[in-house]
Amino acid sequence: MENELFMNAGVSHASEMTSLSSSTSPAMLNWASMETHQVEQSITRDVPRDCFYFEKSTEQSIFGSAPSSHVSSSPTPLNSNFSGGGGAGENYVIRELVGNLGYVGDIYGAPPASIGNSSGSCYATPMMSSPPLDAFSGDSRFAERAARFSCLGNRSFNGRGAETVPINGELTRVSSTSALKPPPAANRPVNLPGKEKLNPRSVLIPQLPHLLIYQRKLKRRKIRIRREVETQKKMERKRNHLIHTKILSMSGLDEAKPPIVTVSPNESVRREKISERMKLLQDLVPGCNKVTGKALMLDEIINYVQSLQRQVEFLSMKLSSVNTRLDFNMDALMSKDIFPSSNNQQVLRLESSSDILLADHHCHTLQLNPNDSSNNIMNPMETSESRSFNSQLPTLAHFTDSISQFSTFPGDDLHSIIHMGFAQNHISESNQVHSTSFQGPSNQVPSHMKAEL
């Protein structure tokens, strides 16, 4: 949580970025790399030289070491970006990028400052790494931006690649998920006919992810601004209403109150309860430690709940778009996606490795290299084992995957998870066959883990 706050402090303004401390700057850099990597993925991989310089200068300026001098030595886009000057189209885009890094890095709930949020709460919605979403309509500005962005992307930020220094587990995950996605199949069929006009997919295939990212960001900002306005209006209306009701109630008779658990004479008790629970909430809601006083805290809490609800809505929108395209493969889902919470570095390794992995190899490697983010040790082992596994039934791959995923967890979780995973497989019969056949090795895995632990 502190990391998130830290990042929040860092990301709030693009102008502040030059003064970031070095501890947050790698974080920023990771976000930058992630965002830029998204840009890169969709675009052809020819890398002109100046992109590299751009990256270098980005690093330097972010690390805040004599920013002005370095910035001056860097190519102009960066300069204008950080000095806030308008410039060519790509400068504008870069500034947007950098300014929105907070959103980008927000995938895992890190709260950047929301630009449109007047109350200054720290919560924003998650931004996806690179999924092309067609569900949003955009303005003509987006097409314009897309064009700019495309020319930016052509001289863009390759070279970060998949090597990301794990600064903290969260960011590693962020960069890993983006870095490891291969270039999206930009030729994927679009299923939303209503969006043909605004959908540049047929015309400018490479920009689509960025276009959508911008669309999403702006749309979220709009939604947020609208909601702020709405809530303020609501508050106004409520206050007026309350004044009326107060007048009425004072004039009217006070009916005998029905028996409630806490009787009104025990005001102090009630207040104590309330304050006690507020303390509970304070721990839950990030950023509430500084704020004292019930009203402000309640404001924060309300904003947080609203942002969470918006996140749910947003993610459901995203899910709906993603769902149409892909096969909803339950066992794959259960294995890969749901449980990367325990150890992010291990997940990095797991996700980056090939599909077919042996569970016990995972155990070995995990014991050996708990903090190693490279995949070197695993890969040679993988390939040999994968060949042998390949000779077996192909769907077993899913289960090896699931088991390898599960092996990152302590042993007692494994049984429940595996059983759950297998319980999900009533969809296809063949899976059931494989599941039974696989019970043997799966049972071995937890014992393996336990022995080594």
Added chain:
Amino acid sequence: MASADKPINTDVPEKDVFALHFLQSLSNLRRQNTFNSPEKTNDRVKKIKKAAYVSMARAAGGTSRLWSRALLRRAAKETNKVVRFSRRKKRVTWLRRRSNRRDPVEEEEKEAERLRNLVPGGGAMETSKLIEETAYYIKCLSMQVKVMQCLVDGLSPK
């Protein structure tokens, strides 16, 4: 009376429970024939959202929490299902709603009003209970968000 309070329990079940419920609901949704039609995006989104909330309510302990009950009731209303909750609670909540309508005079009650609008089933709760429910709700919501985020990350093309 303050000393007689039992410790407030806001433990939320593990992430896998949420994941399980959500995936089940999603697979149910998927089995519907109309689900994958690309034209009705908004419908699909709404359905998924509703599925998310309902699965979250179920994962968080079904009817053991006021907000989850209210969520489920709301969802059931839309599908015209009959949802049975213990009637005694219903009466109490109705009375409480009446008393709460008269309350919001103080500053904190105004804030509590806003919170009540946000948290499902909030209108029927007293302020202290509301705050407790909010804490639990926030926890569940964040779990749900994490689960969905993981899902989306996993499903989005690699």
